[in-house]
Amino acid sequence: MPTINRQLRLQNRPKGLLAPGDLQPVEDPVAPLSDGQALARVKYLSIDPTMRVWMVADTYLPAVPIGEVMRAFGFAEIIESRHPDYQKGDRVMGLTGLQDYVIVDSLDKRSFQKVPKIPFVSDTAFLGVLGINGLTAFFGMEIAQPKKGETLVVSAAAGATGSIVGQIGKIHGCRVIGIAGTDEKCAWIVKDLGFDAAINYKHPDWKEKLAAATPNGIDIDFENVGGEIMQAVLGRMNLFGRVVVCGLISGYTKEDPGMASFATVLVKRLRVQGFIILDYASRFMEAAKQLGQWKMFGKLKDRETIVEGLEKASDAINMLFTGGNTGKLIVKV
Numbered sequence: 620m621p622t623i624n625r626q627l628r629l630q631n632r633p634k635g636l637l638a639p640g641d642l643q644p645v646e647d648p649v650a651p652l653s654d655g656q657a658l659a660r661v662k663y664l665s666i667d668p669t670m671r672v673w674m675v676a677d678t679y680l681p682a683v684p685i686g687e688v689m690r691a692f693g694f695a696e697i698i699e700s701r702h703p704d705y706q707k708g709d710r711v712m713g714l715t716g717l718q719d720y721v722i723v724d725s726l727d728k729r730s731f732q733k734v735p736k737i738p739f740v741s742d743t744a745f746l747g748v749l750g751i752n753g754l755t756a757f758f759g760m761e762i763a764q765p766k767k768g769e770t771l772v773v774s775a776a777a778g779a780t781g782s783i784v785g786q787i788g789k790i791h792g793c794r795v796i797g798i799a800g801t802d803e804k805c806a807w808i809v810k811d812l813g814f815d816a817a818i819n820y821k822h823p824d825w826k827e828k829l830a831a832a833t834p835n836g837i838d839i840d841f842e843n844v845g846g847e848i849m850q851a852v853l854g855r856m857n858l859f860g861r862v863v864v865c866g867l868i869s870g871y872t873k874e875d876p877g878m879a880s881f882a883t884v885l886v887k888r889l890r891v892q893g894f895i896i897l898d899y900a901s902r903f904m905e906a907a908k909q910l911g912q913w914k915m916f917g918k919l920k921d922r923e924t925i926v927e928g929l930e931k932a933s934d935a936i937n938m939l940f941t942g943g944n945t946g947k948l949i950v951k952v
């Protein structure tokens with residue numbers, strides 16, 4: 620049994636990007652297991668933009684209390700068990716938190732799911748393409764109701780969610796345009812993932828390029844960013860288009876995230892729907908099967924950016940807001 624559990628606890632509610640000390644490293648003793656508990660070693664942590672929101676505000680989950688281990692999804696392996704449902708070597712996924720070890724008990728069972736061993740599927744895929752991001756892309760695209768020949772625009776297009784959204788759009792026969800923050804990311808989504816075009820929003824003429832790439836307007840906005848990008852995309856929407864509000868990352872580090880103009884929603888009679896992936900928990904298996912099949916047949920490609928070391932988690936969270944990741948961002952503990 621390990622004796623020390625390294626943890627990162629929330630010390631301050633960040634303003635802007637995370638500052639040193641917002642997450643405080645602590646060494647906590649590992650308590651002996653009671654009946655009905657299992658101890659899991661956290662192997663990989665999913666680094667998600669929503670973590671920055673959990674640090675400051677009550678939203679679909681309450682804000683993380685000051686002094687508590689920072690909430691995070693992770694992939695872990697059971698190393699000791701006094702729980703009838705878990706055996707040494709079982710692999711689980713759930714809200715592990717930013718720490719080395721997590722106790723899995725009956726109360727936690729709802730948030731932890733056992734992960735099967737599948738040949739040729741990496742452990743990290745269960746955090747990205749077959750995990751939260753793949754599922755988010757899948758159900759978000761279900762809300763979008765794509766039809767063959769329609770134009771889909773997705774923002775944060777070279778990220779974990781956006782890169783899958785665009786590929787699902789192609790599977791449905793859409794013309795897919797991605798918006799991303801570097802020329803390398805744009806080249807990856809067009810050349811490797813099969814998007815029809817990509818726009819680097821850091822180029823001064825990106826709005827003209829977006830117009831040139833969407834000559835027939837936009838039918839679906841899969842919105843991951845918000846702010847100026849959402850405003851520009853909404854301006855090119857066709858009548859009765861669909862806007863899937865998945866995330867608004869450009870506002871997460873700001874005091875006042877601002878609002879897109881709803882005049883366009885009115886004038887263009889758009890259908891706007893927000894969603895939180897947890898609403899679809901009862902259908903995760905169905906979606907994971909489909910995503911797995913697409914991946915097996917080469918219709919879905921994914922990439923991961925892996926940062927080594929629990930102590931780097933704070934820097935890793937900031938990478939999401941400075942565009943330092945391509946595809947799924949993961950911390951290897």
Ligand SMILES: NC(=O)c1ccc[n+]([C@@H]2O[C@H](COP(=O)([O-])OP(=O)(O)OC[C@H]3O[C@@H](n4cnc5c(N)ncnc54)[C@H](OP(=O)(O)O)[C@@H]3O)[C@@H](O)[C@H]2O)c1
Nearest residue numbers: 775778779780799800843865866867868869894895896942
């Ligand atoms: N609704 C749900 O249940 C749900 C679930 C998962 C994720 N999400 C949302 O989906 C979005 C993407 O999440 P993810 O986990 O897949 O992260 P990700 O796309 O892998 O990483 C975030 C990316 O966003 C881009 N970005 C950051 N700040 C930006 C800004 N100010 N303007 C434009 N682009 C910016 C960066 O890429 P560039 O280099 O391109 O700027 C960065 O790499 C987030 O908004 C997240 O909150 C929602």
